[in-house]
Amino acid sequence: MITGNGAAAWGARLARSEIVPNFPITPQTAIIEVISSWIASGEMNADFLPMESEHSVQSALAAASSAGTRVFSATSSQGLLLMTEMMFVTSGLRLPVVMVNVSRALSAPITLWSDHNDVLAQRDSGWLQIFCSNNQEVLDSVVMGYKIAENSDVLLPMMINLDGFILSATREPVEIPDQDEIDDFLPAYNPKHTILDPKEPMSVGGVVFDEYMYFRSQQRMAMCNSKDIITDVCAEWEKMTDRRYGLVEPYCLEDSERVLVICGSESAILKYTVDKLRADGEKVGMLRLRTVRPFPCEGIVDALSDVEEIGVIDQDISPGSGGIIATEMKACLGRDVTSFIAGLGGRRIGAEKYEQMFKRLGRDVEEWIF
Amino acid sequence: MELCTRVDQSQARLLLSGEWWDLSMLEITIHGRGGQGVVVTSRILGTAALYDCMYAQDFPLYGAARRGAPVMAFVRIDDRPILLRGYITKPNILMLLDESIMEVKDVFSDLPADCTIIINTTRSAGYFKDEHPEIKDMRVFCVDGTGIALEYLNKPIPNVVIIGFLIGITHLITIDAFKKAVKDELGRYPEDLIDKNIVGALKACELVPGREQRRQRDEDR
Numbered sequence: 028m029i030t031g032n033g034a035a036a037w038g039a040r041l042a043r044s045e046i047v048p049n050f051p052i053t054p055q056t057a058i059i060e061v062i063s064s065w066i067a068s069g070e071m072n073a074d075f076l077p078m079e080s081e082h083s084v085q086s087a088l089a090a091a092s093s094a095g096t097r098v099f100s101a102t103s104s105q106g107l108l109l110m111t112e113m114m115f116v117t118s119g120l121r122l123p124v125v126m127v128n129v130s131r132a133l134s135a136p137i138t139l140w141s142d143h144n145d146v147l148a149q150r151d152s153g154w155l156q157i158f159c160s161n162n163q164e165v166l167d168s169v170v171m172g173y174k175i176a177e178n179s180d181v182l183l184p185m186m187i188n189l190d191g192f193i194l195s196a197t198r199e200p201v202e203i204p205d206q207d208e209i210d211d212f213l214p215a216y217n218p219k220h221t222i223l224d225p226k227e228p229m230s231v232g233g234v235v236f237d238e239y240m241y242f243r244s245q246q247r248m249a250m251c252n253s254k255d256i257i258t259d260v261c262a263e264w265e266k267m268t269d270r271r272y273g274l275v276e277p278y279c280l281e282d283s284e285r286v287l288v289i290c291g292s293e294s295a296i297l298k299y300t301v302d303k304l305r306a307d308g309e310k311v312g313m314l315r316l317r318t319v320r321p322f323p324c325e326g327i328v329d330a331l332s333d334v335e336e337i338g339v340i341d342q343d344i345s346p347g348s349g350g351i352i353a354t355e356m357k358a359c360l361g362r363d364v365t366s367f368i369a370g371l372g373g374r375r376i377g378a379e380k381y382e383q384m385f386k387r388l389g390r391d392v393e394e395w396i397f
Numbered sequence: 398m399e400l401c402t403r404v405d406q407s408q409a410r411l412l413l414s415g416e417w418w419d420l421s422m423l424e425i426t427i428h429g430r431g432g433q434g435v436v437v438t439s440r441i442l443g444t445a446a447l448y449d450c451m452y453a454q455d456f457p458l459y460g461a462a463r464r465g466a467p468v469m470a471f472v473r474i475d476d477r478p479i480l481l482r483g484y485i486t487k488p489n490i491l492m493l494l495d496e497s498i499m500e501v502k503d504v505f506s507d508l509p510a511d512c513t514i515i516i517n518t519t520r521s522a523g524y525f526k527d528e529h530p531e532i533k534d535m536r537v538f539c540v541d542g543t544g545i546a547l548e549y550l551n552k553p554i555p556n557v558v559i560i561g562f563l564i565g566i567t568h569l570i571t572i573d574a575f576k577k578a579v580k581d582e583l584g585r586y587p588e589d590l591i592d593k594n595i596v597g598a599l600k601a602c603e604l605v606p607g608r609e610q611r612r613q614r615d616e617d618r
Contacts, residue, residue, distance in 0.1 A: 028444050028453065193482050197456035198440065200447055292482055299480035375483055 029201045031194030034162040035101060035127040035187070036061035037201075038169025040071045041209045042125070044099035048076040048087035050106065056129045056195055058101035073099075081106040085113035092122040093223045093231065097173060097216040103129040103191065104145045111149065117184045118153030118246065120221050120231055123176035124184040125169060130291070131191035132372040140373020141190035143290065143343040147319070147351050153246050155185040155253055156320040158290040160276070162201045165189045167270060170204075174213050174260045180252040182220060190292040192373060204268060212267060250321050257318065274323035276315040277330045279305060283312030285388050286331060288356060288364075289340045290316050293376060297340075300381035311385050316352065324359040331360065336388040338365040340376075349393050363391035423569070424485045425472040428504055429494030432464040434556030438494070439470035441560055441578045446474040448574035454479050467498055474569070492563065493517060494542070494555055505531050515563055517542040517555050538566055540601055549597035550590060557583075561598025565605030572599070 029037070035058045039047070047066070049059045065071035076091075078084045084100055091098045102110060107128050117124050132142035146156060155176065159165045165187065172185040189195055221231050235242070254274060261272040276294070279301050280286065289297055294315040304311045314330050316323060331337055337360070341350030348354060353366035365388050370376045380396050387394065425442065429435035436457040443455030454473040471485045487509045496518040498504055508514075514537045516525060522537040540562040542555030549558070557579055564575060576595055583591045 028440070028447055028455070030456075192456070192458075197454060197482070198443055199454045199479070200452065295480045295482050302480075375486075377483070377486075378481070 028198040029162060030057065030196055030198050031159075031162045031165050031189045032057040032129070032196070033061055033198075034166040034201050035169060035189065036065070037203055038127075038166045038172075038187075039099040039125075040065060041166075041204060041206060042099070042170050042173045042213055043097065043210075043215070044073055044125075045096040046074045046076060046087075046091040046098045048078050048084045048091065048098070048100055050078050050081050050084050050102075054103040054106050054131065056101060056103050056191075058127060058129070062099075081109040082113060085110040085117060088124045088126065089113060089117045089120060089122055092117070092124050093120065093221055095216070095218045095222045095224070098124055099126065099169075100124075101127040101129070104131040104133055107145050108133065108148060111152070114149055114152040114154060114184075116232065119242065121182040121246070121249070122184055122221060123173065123182055123216070125172040125176055125187065126184065127165070127169065127187045127189065129191045129195045130188050138372040139191065141193050141292075141342070142370070142372050143188075143341070143351075144371075146186065146188045147343050149186065150320060150351070153183060153250070154320065155181075155183055155250070155257075155318065157185065157187050157318055158316065159187060159189045159194065160292050160294045160315060160317075162189075162194055162197070162199050163270065164272065165194065166201055166203070167264060167268070167272065170209055170213060171260050171264055171272070173216070174263075175253065175256050177216055177218075178253075178256045178260075179219065181249050181256050183246070183249050183253065188291070193292045202268075208267060212263065254321050254323065254325075257321075272317060273326070274316075274318045274321070275326040275330060276317055278313040278315070280312040280314065280330055280334070282310055283334055284310040285336045285338075285385055286312045286314055286334045287338045287340055287367075287381065287384060287388075288314045288316065288327075288331075288352070290319060290352060291342065293340070293342065293370060296376065296378055297381050300378045300385070303378065304382065304385060309385070319352070322355055322359065327356065327359050336365070337362075338367055338384055338388045340367045340369055340384070342370040344368055344371065353393070365390055366393040367396050368393065369396040421475060421477075422479070422481070423474045423490070424488045425474075425490045425492065426485050426488035427470045427472070427492045427494065428498045428502070429468055429556075430464075430498070431466045431468050432554075433468075433494045434554050435468040435470045435494055437582055438492070438556040438560060439472045440582045441557065441575070442472045442474070442563075442570065444581050445570040445574040445578035446472075448577050449570050451476055452479050454482070458484055467502060488512060490515070490563070490567070490569075492559060494559060496520070499529070505529050508532070508535065510534065512536075513566065514538065515540065515559065515566070517559055519544065538562070538605070540604060542601065545597050545601055549600065550593045557594035558597045558601045561595075561601040562605060564598075565602035572602075 066075045130146045132138045168187045176185045265271045339353040339356045350366045439455040443453040446453035458469040491514045493516045519541045526533045542559040545558045546555045
């Protein structure tokens with residue numbers, strides 16, 4: 028029985044992360060607390076670097092990764108936003124950093140509960156973004172994260188997102204893989220690119236002019252490449268653990284007429300609702316987006332091409348535009364979807380409201396579910 | 398934690414409202430005050446359920462938690478993987494580690510009709526049913542958990558004792574699993590305190606009214 032926080036820490040430990048820069052006060056979570064106790068007891072062989080702010084944490088992640096080490100950190104809500112400036116540096120330098128974000132609503136006003144506006148504020152930062160649905164997936168995703176990020180066709184940092192409280196503070200059974208198995212799956216980091224070595228000096232992040240656009244184009248290409256790499260790494264993981272992951276998770280889609288699309292841990296309650304409605308003979312289903320960056324457009328089109336009515340649930344809002352995932356879904360599918368804004372600031376959604384959403388599909392509107 | 402190796406289907410049942418139920422998604426809400434062991438209560442139940450080869454989920458709900466402040470924790474137990482998440486609004490079992498909670502919080506509103514309520518108090522169930530008509534038809538059990546804790550541990554921390562009482566009522570988890578879970582979750586405390594907690598809990602377990610007859614009936618089945 029471990030929490031989402033514990034699962035994230037286990038992922039970093041099994042992946043043999045060597046340096047853990049952190050800002051160990053609010054809004055930090057228990058992830059760093061667990062890791063610090065392991066480092067203190069010698070159970071985890073890593074350097075614990077307390078910094079003076081999240082901005083510095085992100086700088087330290089980039090610096091330590093440039094020096095060729097495998098690095099890990101964790102943050103949450105406001106802390107993630109304070110990292111913003113350096114997030115773009117980390118991805119621009121093509122450093123395979125893996126970081127966990129515990130997504131919680133942004134101030135003001137203050138709430139401690141889950142909400143996706145923090146992580147989606149980093150949507151365009153050039154980081155891969157994985158949204159987890161349970162604590163096992165958190166552990167698995169952190170380990171797989173290094174293998175994906177360090178792949179020479181990718182070389183992008185990865186953010187593993189888990190929902191505050193709903194996963195972070197909730198304990199559930201999690202299988203912890205053997206270290207030997209993980210060592211075979213994920214060998215030590217062997218950087219071939221962006222490495223600061225006094226014996227072979229290299230300048231990174233210098234001033235460019237016209238070349239800038241080429242760098243961005245390569246970043247985009249890496250993001251496109253990552254789709255195949257994520258699929259391959261997930262297949263390898265499934266062989267080892269029997270647990271299947273991918274870019275999207277379809278649920279009861281074979282003959283579905285009405286489908287709700289969702290990210291994150293609320294998908295479990297939506298599955299429960301689908302089971303319940305299916306027992307009554309309703310042809311409903313769910314599609315969970317496991318990656319938001321890269322946006323899994325091919326997988327979405329594949330899964331939803333025969334579906335009559337689609338709804339998209341956003342635990343986020345871009346004021347002046349709408350639900351962020353709904354907007355991207357419309358662009359990807361080229362058709363209307365019903366956009367539901369729900370669960371902001373962790374407001375309880377619950378099975379009864381998912382049932383309500385299934386009933387209200389079919390109109391191209393944005394509806395707020397309070 | 399050692400892995401669960403034994404599947405004993407006979408334990409995947411629960412005594413509620415006087416009847417044995419097949420266990421399907423049991424939800425427990427625990428109220429108390431910071432320092433009484435509310436969160437540890439949920440963790441012991443979750444860990445014990447896992448030892449009994451069931452699926453479990455446990456989680457606390459805290460804002461600005463401090464000693465004495467109202468705290469809630471929740472447990473879900475099922476024989477299948479648990480899909481529901483988030484706080485529980487319709488518990489099958491409601492545990493109050495501190496009776497004064499009902500003065501500051503409306504803990505009895507909106508409970509399902511077959512809810513089983515356990516209150517840590519020196520008063521009787523009849524007293525609470527008179528005071529709170531909304532629970533008049535529910536099964537209400539009272540135990541002086543704090544008194545038993547003071548007697549056995551010399552500390553007014555009633556949580557483990559009340560879990561013993563809960564086991565006496567519901568057979569929700571096995572005594573074996575309970576003992577292992579207490580050792581896991583209280584591992585940072587001295588061994589004799591853990592042992593005293595378990596002795597106090599077993600005492601509370603025996604205090605459940607009608608327990609002897611029920612055990613007999615259970616053996617007959």
